[in-house]
Amino acid sequence: MLSIIEQIKQGQLWDFPGGIHPSENKTLSNRTAITPAGIPDELVLPLKQHIGTKGEILVSVGDKVLKGQPLTKSDMSMCVPIHAPTSGTVTAIEQRTTAHPSGLSDLSVVIKSDGEDLWGSQHKIADYESLEPAELIDAIRLSGIAGLGGAGFPTGRKLQGSLGLADILIINAAECEPYITADDRLMQDYAAEVVEGIRILRHIVKPKLTLIGIEDNKPDAIKALEKCVTPEDNIIIRVIPTKYPSGSSKQLVKILTGREVPSQSRSSAVGVVVQNVGTAFAVKRAIIDGEPLIERVVTLTGEAFKQRGNVFARLGTPIAFLLDSYGYKPDRKYPRVIIGGSLMGFTLPHAHVPITKITNCILTPKRRELPLHTHEMACIRCSACADACPTSLLPQQLQWYAKDKDYDKCEEYNLFDCIECGACAYVCPSEIPLVNYYRKAKAEIWANQQEAANAERAKQRFEAKQARFERDKAARENRFKKAAEDRRKDMAAKGGDDAVAAAIARVKAKQAAATPDNATQKPAVAAAIARAKAKQAEAANSDKVAPKINSAVPDNSDMAKLREERKRQARERKAAKQATSEDTPENVSDTASNQSADSKKDAVAAAIARAKARKAAQATESEPEQADTPATDADPKKAAVAAAIARAKARKAAPQAQAESAEEAKPENAEPAQAEVDTKKAAVAAAVARAKARKAAQQAQAESAEEAKPEDAEPAQAEVDPKKAAVAAAVARAKARKAAQQAQAESAEEAKAENAESAQAEVDPKKAAVAAAVARAKARKAAEQAKPEDAEPAQAEVDPKKAAVAAAVARAKARKAAQQAQAESVEDAKTAEPAEAEIDPKKAAVAAAVARAKARKAAKEAQEKNEEN
Incomplete structure (x- = not known):
């Protein structure tokens, strides 16, 4: 049985399911050679023009930049830098609308051209065969090259992932999308440079076989490539039938090798690496000429353009500049500017959107040229979309689940295997924009997955932190425990006792010594007891001194006298206070000093009188009572x-x-x-x-x-x-x-x-x-x-x-x-x-x-x- 490579060399081709044959309309733009589009006054460069992450900005507002100078940098393989397309001044770093179906804005570097177009430093590699593949891959990444076929996957990352795994290198020259002729004209006008770029890629990947897949509707490009390819290159130009979407990576692998890429996998999983014709041309410019990716071929087509063709447009060039330069006359009722082809492209919200690395076509159709989808009708379950799907999906089921936001079912029906070719929408009699539903569902699923991944990473970090805390705590406890044991051992060896236990014992002893026996009694209670005892003693003494008139009835005369004396003193104090408060000046002309002096004298006199009265009362009470006096007769x-x-x-x-x-x-x-x-x-x-x-x-x-x-x-x-x-x-x-x-x-x-x-x-x-x-x-x-x-x-x-x-x-x-x-x-x-x-x-x-x-x-x-x- 012949191997796959032998079958390929014999010219065998395979086919993929589904596919359509729309009107090509390529003759509108493939008749003229590629021309430079010119340099606009202002260039807008979004930081992210590829699949991956953004780079770190190297410039600031007001900086002077030269042509080819890097504006961002990154050490990650999924991030490629952007370069200045021309010399000029950085005027702004701000949010600008990007070429994306969402129409959202992204951080961009704005450069005002100085008109001189001066190059900066260039690093050329004349003998690339003397370098290792890793060095060439790094040079390709630093040149900012990403897939120019429309996907935008970083070229260096794809080459690095295929080292030692790929035995077949496929150069995609099918260009199946209607209206687009950028690759066709590039192969016709720059076939030698394209082939040289293929040689560089072959040197890096070292495959067993190199194939160029090109549709049979590009005879001039086929002839140009055949002239540049030599038998020593071991490059096979394979012409395939025209069928949409044969230019898709998975479908092209199926046609040329018969191998089918698994679901949600890349072609490298089956030993195949696929690169675009435009990517090969950019690799040649970067390695041999030392030019980073600062421009690309863009097709200007559609009946609204007066001058149609393919141009070298600098990255960051506003589309409005190209429309003005090539005689754009919009349709009166339905003016439209589409980026991409008629099947996979999307309409721009306005013309002030820049050219990026994945922009290959600007289509400006008129209403009769490309009819509008006026309204969406209900699905009639005709299964035309399923028959046209090149990946054997069920587009109508995916549309229902996407519309219902049942994303689990969407994943179950392999939504991510959809290549968004638009074949299903092209054949739908109900004019349902199926691809729009799929794009929206994919974006939602990606956002949910990213949020879940972030939550999982946060959870792992938290758990790792808690585990570290537990380890540290256990280590501290073990350290303290060991220190305590060592201290006890030292005390035992020295004949002493534990210092902590001794200190506790001393404190307890001090507390016991400081606490009296009767400390449990409250001060108020103790004072009351003392007063009661004193009264009892005084009563006992008074009983001894004063004779009892009647032994059966106690004599309370002393207590009565004391009470009367206390009442009398209280009345005197009250009267003195009233007299002081009611005392008013006798003469209006008296001064405040005289009043204060009189009040002081009165208070002194009153105090002397009360003192004499108390002294006389005490003297009277101190004398013993005479039993024979007639006091008992009176009251x-x-x-x-x-x-x-x-x-x-x-x-x-x-x-x-x-x-x-x-x-x-x-x-x-x-x-x-x-x-x-x-x-x-x-x-x-x-x-x-x-x-x-x-x-x-x-x-x-x-x-x-x-x-x-x-x-x-x-x-x-x-x-x-x-x-x-x-x-x-x-x-x-x-x-x-x-x-x-x-x-x-x-x-x-x-x-x-x-x-x-x-x-x-x-x-x-x-x-x-x-x-x-x-x-x-x-x-x-x-x-x-x-x-x-x-x-x-x-x-x-x-x-x-x-x-x-x-x-x-x-x-x-x-x-x-x-x-x-x-x-x-x-x-x-x-x-x-x-x-x-x-x-x-x-x-x-x-x-x-x-x-x-x-x-x-x-x-x-x-x-x-x-x-x-």
């Missing part, structure tokens, strides 16, 4: 209550009298404004004020009389309780001294005010009258303050009855002095009224001075009487 509790009531009334009367006098003084101060208008009204107002003052004095006398009643009852009690009488006498003396001090301070203030008032009286008689009224009010207040003072003789400590009598006499004298002062003030008022009515300033001033002198005299006499008592 000491009632006597204490009566004394407290009397003292409270006396304290209450004092602030009330002060408040009334202050209120009386205020309207008197307000009278000058009115007296300036009407002197008679001022006199009347002064008389009303004096009447109110007299009424207040009478009320104070009545209250003092009421207070004297319970005080008169005290001598009887004093006979029973001499200690309380002594305390009351001391309190009375303290009050008398306090009243005397206040009277002296007020007289000094009045003297100051007299000097100022006498000067003003000569000028303003009304103010003088007011000042006189104020002086009389102060005199009445001093008399009232002198009334409640009870002077008790010092002999009260010895004879309580005499002390009580002396106190009553002193109170009577004080009341009498107050009445005299009041009568004098009334007489002064009567004598002053006619003077005020006559409005004589000199007489008013004299009257005011006389009144003040009498008031001071009365105050001094009252003070002397109190001191004598």
Whole structure:
């Protein structure tokens, strides 16, 4: 049985299923030679013009570049760089629309041409046969060469993957797509360079057989190749029947070798490597001439072009530049610009799309030349698409699953085996754009697979990280454990103990030593217990000292006395606070410093009185009680209550009298404004004020009389309780001294005010009258303050009855002095009224001075009487 190679050499061909025979329309563009398209002012170069990844940008905006200078770089085999098609300046690096069915944009380098088209450095290899295949593959990759047949697979990566595996090298020259004649004209015009590129590829792959597959509709190209091929090249030109899509890689392998490429695999899986004619030409330019891939052959065809043919277009050339250069006249109703052929091409969104490495044709048909698919109709299940499919798929089933987004079923029906030739859509009577559904489904599946792959890689990285953490943790624990064991061994060897255990033991010992036995008891509980014990001890001592009247009933008299004394002290403190809060300035003209001084003196006097009272009470309680005294006959509790009531009334009367006098003084101060208008009204107002003052004095006398009643009852009690009488006498003396001090301070203030008032009286008689009224009010207040003072003789400590009598006499004298002062003030008022009515300033001033002198005299006499008592 003959081998495959022998069968091929004998001229045997095979066939693939399906396929169609559309109108070729190649004569529109294959009659003229290839011409240069020219250099536009601006070139747009997308970073990704191939299957694979983008490279790293080497230039920046504003950089000057030369022709052939690399713009990107990468060390990956699936990434090929791009080069500057001409010399110029980088004006932008931004997003621009690319030649893709999606019409999306991609990052691009924009170069403004300088018109000089100067070359940069070129690396030429004249003797490529002296180099290893790896060096040539690297040079091809750095030249930016990718498959120029339309797929864009990196050429270097395909050659590298076929080393040692491929025994047949196939050069694809079929060019089955209608309208496209780029490869045809390239073989006609540059056959020698194409064959030289095939020799370079054969040197790299080292196959057993090299084939050039070309359709029989290219007779001129066949003749040109036959002239350039020699018997030593071991290159066979195989002419195949014209059938679409025989130019597809898998279908061409099937036709020439009879081998069928497995599903989702490349031709290298069956020992075959396929390269395009344009790729062979680019390899020759890169290796021998040192020119990277900066231009390619593009077919300009369609009835809308005035000048049709094939041109060498620089990569990055805007399609709009070619349309303008070759007389494009769009159809009036349906203008269309298609990249690629009529079957595998796609319509551009606009003409400002650049030429890339995979752009082989620009088709501008008119409406009658290439009818539009007006609308999509329902599938009638005619199976025409299945019959035309070159890969034996079920296009109608794939379309339904793709439309329903059932991507699992799409993969199950081998969607990725579709070569997107468009044969199914060409024969569909319902005009269903099947290829569009397949492209969209493939894009979705690729996106999902990429997302799943990223998630899987993230999961693996996370698991590896967690495993590393666990290993590190285990290593640390083992290290600590080993260190602890070594430490214990060292301690045991040295005769000691574990340092940690010893430290813990020391801390526990310190805590035990610091904690007392009774530490469990709370401080509050312990204090309560101590107070209870102290009370019990005090009660026991009091029982021993004081005789028991009745052994059956306990004596609580001491406790009752203590409670009464505490209540009395509390009442005194409360009254002192009220007096301090209610104390108001007696004269509006007094300064804040005088007020603060008086309040301090009062507070000191009150504190001295309370201290003496407490001392007297303590002295009284410290003395042992006499069992034979008639105290049991009287009631000491009632006597204490009566004394407290009397003292409270006396304290209450004092602030009330002060408040009334202050209120009386205020309207008197307000009278000058009115007296300036009407002197008679001022006199009347002064008389009303004096009447109110007299009424207040009478009320104070009545209250003092009421207070004297319970005080008169005290001598009887004093006979029973001499200690309380002594305390009351001391309190009375303290009050008398306090009243005397206040009277002296007020007289000094009045003297100051007299000097100022006498000067003003000569000028303003009304103010003088007011000042006189104020002086009389102060005199009445001093008399009232002198009334409640009870002077008790010092002999009260010895004879309580005499002390009580002396106190009553002193109170009577004080009341009498107050009445005299009041009568004098009334007489002064009567004598002053006619003077005020006559409005004589000199007489008013004299009257005011006389009144003040009498008031001071009365105050001094009252003070002397109190001191004598």
